[in-house]
Amino acid sequence: MPLTKSKDILDQELVGRDGHKLGHIRETFVDLDTGRIEFLIVEAPGLVGASGKYHPVPWSIVRYDPMxxxxxxxxxxxxxxxxxxxxxxxxxxxxxxxxEQSNRYFEVPVDVV
Incomplete structure (x- = not known):
């Protein structure tokens, strides 16, 4: 089981389909009952730097590519x-x-949540 520190996740880029950069990971939200990361909070780029808008991305649709x-x-x-x-x-x-809005938008199945 690979482990990493939360600070090593923060400020990493989130890459979307076809290699497009979606933004930078600014926060993680952890379920205290299960100890699992539930959401990455991603700041999308703006015209000149950061946008100041944060997109919650369900952890269930994220994967880490070690290569x-x-x-x-x-x-x-x-x-x-x-x-x-x-x-x-x-x-x-x-x-x-x-x-809830993010899970619905990204079509996360109820049994995964």
Whole structure:
């Protein structure tokens, strides 16, 4: 079982289908009951640097490629751009139900959640 430190995940790029860069991983959300990562919070690039919008990406659609030393999600860049996004305050609040919205958008099966 490969292990890594959370700080080694942060600021890594998330790469989408066809090798398109989707953004940088800014946070991880862990389920305290299971100890599993549930979401990567990815900041999409803006016109000049970072966008300030954060896209929750379900961990279940992410894989790590040890050869490329990169995280990949099987999602096209345009689909990622259209995914639910939030500012920092919204991501920190459960009131926005961003987790449910993200799972629904990325079509994560209920039994995986």
């Amino acid at each position: 490329a030393k990169a995280f990949h999600a099987d999602v096209a860049k345009d689909r990622f751009k259209g995914s639910p996004s939030y500012d920092r305050a919204q991501i920190r609040s459960a009131d926005y139900a961003w987790d």
